[in-house]
Amino acid sequence: MEKFTTLSAVAAALPEDNIDTDKIIPARFLKTTQRTGLGKYAFDSMRYRPDGSENPDFILNKAPWRNAEILVTYDNLGCGSSREHAPWALLDFGIRCVIAPSFADIFFNNCFKNGILPIKLPREVCDQLMSDSTMGSNARLTIDLPRQVVIRPDGEEVPFEIDPFRKHMLLEGLDDIGQTLQHETEIKSFEHKVAGERPWMPTITLD
Amino acid sequence: MAPRTLFDKIWDHHVVETLPDGTSILYIDRHLLHEVTSPQAFEGLRLAGRKLRHPEMTMAVVDHNVPTSDRTKPIEEPESRNQIETLERNVKEFGVPYFPLLSASQGIVHVVGPEQGISLPGMTIVCGDSHTSTHGAMGSLAFGIGTSEVEHVMATQTILQRPAKNMRVTVEGELAPGVSAKDVMLAIIGHIGTAGGTGHVIEFAGSAIRGLDMAGRMTICNMSIEAGARAGLVAPDDTTFDYVRNRPFAPKGEDFENAVTFWRTLATDDGAHFDKEVSLRAEDIAPSLTWGTSPETVLPITGTVPDPAQEPDESKRVQMQRMLDYMGLEAGQKIAGTPVDVVFIGSCTNSRIEDLRAAAQVAAGRKVADGVRAMIVPGSGLVKMQAEEEGLDQIFLDAGFEWREAGCSMCLGMNPDKLTPGQRCASTSNRNFEGRQGPGGRTHLLSPAMAAAAAVTGCLTDSRELV
Incomplete structure (x- = not known):
């Protein structure tokens, strides 16, 4: 996973509540067995017209937002399906940071696993960042993860909260599995304890 | 010990270790797989040279992509066929119990789990699908995860989690004739909204919920995610135990009796704390x-x-x-x-x-x-x-x-x-x-x-x- 430290980039505003993962990537594009290559399908129904041509009115089809690396939306971003294809599609498109007043739980988790930083900020602040983003490349937002601030184009710093463990994982680009496997002894002893306490617990074996 | 909720008890039974920052390594009893969200996870295991820790706690089935027309013909869409064949290769390589397309036991993973007695009360159950919350109807903690977490569970049989908050939705009274579990859940979601349960596990309680059969409880828990909740669950009771008894992978004989004795201890204690409470009257719910x-x-x-x-x-x-x-x-x-x-x-x-x-x-x-x-x-x-x-x-x-x-x-x-x-x-x-x-x-x-x-x-x- 790519490390996330600081990011200075164009931000695009999608001023909507409940942008669901079907909207981020519709189910018909989930037939891949790869993690990569999904960027071209991101926001398919908004980005393309029924004939397959680009919708020129959609923000991510306009310069400079075509190169946006930050998305700012309203509440409950990423609701619906657990598909990790949603952050994969965003990442492949080039998005490294998503900012919203609230997120759906699974999407929020999935972002961290892919080096995308999800930031929760109050709706009024999201409104300000959306307003900044209309200035396009003249108004890059800077995300400083070590200091936990979003720096607006006028230099104002907006602090944000992040779980220390997740911050560490993002800063170092670490994979959870390796970390958890360091607790092998504890997992083994837990399994031993359960086998004693709940010996009736069945296993799944097929003939 | 302070009174605990059903969620608290299942959580406590599965914490392997709580790390200094408050994240817990939570043990997973059942990992359900399907063809759409698993291929990248299997590939990740292979690339890292890791094993699937407990194939006998894992189950796979094809459901998302499969045609619902004549199954004896080859699958026409090449990408769907590839995903299904990829799963079949992966379950073979990693030794995962699998219900293939032409088996009578094949079906939607959230129907198959309870039907086979694979999903049981008191368990932690995960699957790379948000509607895993369905299995909460068994009185288990069941939730959807992303593919990176699928790989994590495959390799470690655990997941990294912080405890959710407790929410209780109580529906008291008797449902009017012609009103079903689906109507109850739509009414609940209409009432609390699609983010009403965010960060929470919802326990569905009250006489109208207790009066539902297991299929109805599954319908309710299934759509917990549509209310934004991490999971939904219903306290296991005689309706649950009668449903579980004699299912193919459920405990049998004395094991079953011992299991029921344990499962009866899971219900929320009187006086347990809920961070959020919502009540609806059954009589107010229409189709x-x-x-x-x-x-x-x-x-x-x-x-x-x-x-x-x-x-x-x-x-x-x-x-x-x-x-x-x-x-x-x-x-x-x-x-x-x-x-x-x-x-x-x-x-x-x-x-x-x-x-x-x-x-x-x-x-x-x-x-x-x-x-x-x-x-x-x-x-x-x-x-x-x-x-x-x-x-x-x-x-x-x-x-x-x-x-x-x-x-x-x-x-x-x-x-x-x-x-x-x-x-x-x-x-x-x-x-x-x-x-x-x-x-x-x-x-x-x-x-x-x-x-x-x-x-x-x-x-x-x-x-x-x-x-």
Whole structure:
């Protein structure tokens, strides 16, 4: 996973509540067995017209937002399906940071696993960042993860909260599995304890 | 010890270790796999040279992509076929128990788990699918995870989690005749909204919930995610134990009795703390459906489509208008009487035998309206067989419904079962997002009885008028 430290980039505003993962990537594009290559399908129904041509009115089809690396939306971003294809599609498109007043739980988790930083900020602040983003490349937002601030184009710093463990994982680009496997002894002893306490617990074996 | 909730107890039973920052390593009892969200995880294991830690606590089935037409023919779509074949190679390589496409036990993973006794009370259950919350009806902690977490569970049999907050939704009283579990859940989501449960695990409680059979409880827990909750659950009771007894992978004999003794200790203690409480009266719930493109846009079938002009918040007003435009509805129109093109009875929400019986009761002796395509997609091969034993297939076929093979089908349109742009569908599934059932498709979520009523009248109809 790519490390996330600081990011200075164009931000695009999608001023909507409940942008669901079907909207981020519709189910018909989930037939891949790869993690990569999904960027071209991101926001398919908004980005393309029924004939397959680009919708020129959609923000991510306009310069400079075509190169946006930050998305700012309203509440409950990423609701619906657990598909990790949603952050994969965003990442492949080039998005490294998503900012919203609230997120759906699974999407929020999935972002961290892919080096995308999800930031929760109050709706009024999201409104300000959306307003900044209309200035396009003249108004890059800077995300400083070590200091936990979003720096607006006028230099104002907006602090944000992040779980220390997740911050560490993002800063170092670490994979959870390796970390958890360091607790092998504890997992083994837990399994031993359960086998004693709940010996009736069945296993799944097929003939 | 302080009084604990059902969620607290299951959580406590599964914490391997709590790290200094408050994240816990949580042990997972059951890991369910399907073809869409697992290939990248298997590939990750292979690349890292890791093993799948406990194949005997893992189960795989194909459901999302599979055709629901004749299964003896090869799968036409090459990408779907590839995903299914990839799963088949992976389960073989890693030794995972698997219900293949041509097995009678194949079906939607959230129907198969409980049906086989693989999902049991008190367990932690995960799957790379948000509707894993369904299994919470067993009195387990069951939730959807992303593919990176799927790989994490494969390698470690654990997941990294912080405890959720506790929320209780209580429905007291007796449901009116013709009101089903689906109506109850739509009413709940309409009441608390699609983010009403965010960060919480919802325990569904009260006499109306206790009075539901297991299929009804599964319908309710299934859509917890539509209320934003991490999971939903119902305290296990005699209804649960009677359901579990004699299932193929459930404990047997003395083991079963010992298990029940343990499961009886799981219910929420008197005085346990809930961070959020919501109550509904069962008598207030009518047969319900959605009018918009978010599951919280719920109306009773007797209601009228809301007017955006009445919404004070501007961005919400714009969104409401957009929903009306997308759905092809007018503010103030009566929702009943709106013509439909397609009826879909199926999905992990409503494809169990009880759901098919409810639909058949309405369909019996009637005909699907002219110009309407009506499909029945049973949740599993076993549900299909049971329905055929009861003669339900004949009721549906005589009425002009399609009687199909088990799978996710038109709930998400990954297989050929899709809406075309502008088609309006009365659907027993769980999501009405734009394009969910096919690009441009218009979805109304409702119960199996209401779906069958729409099929035979050709429009959204109060099913109580037909039974």
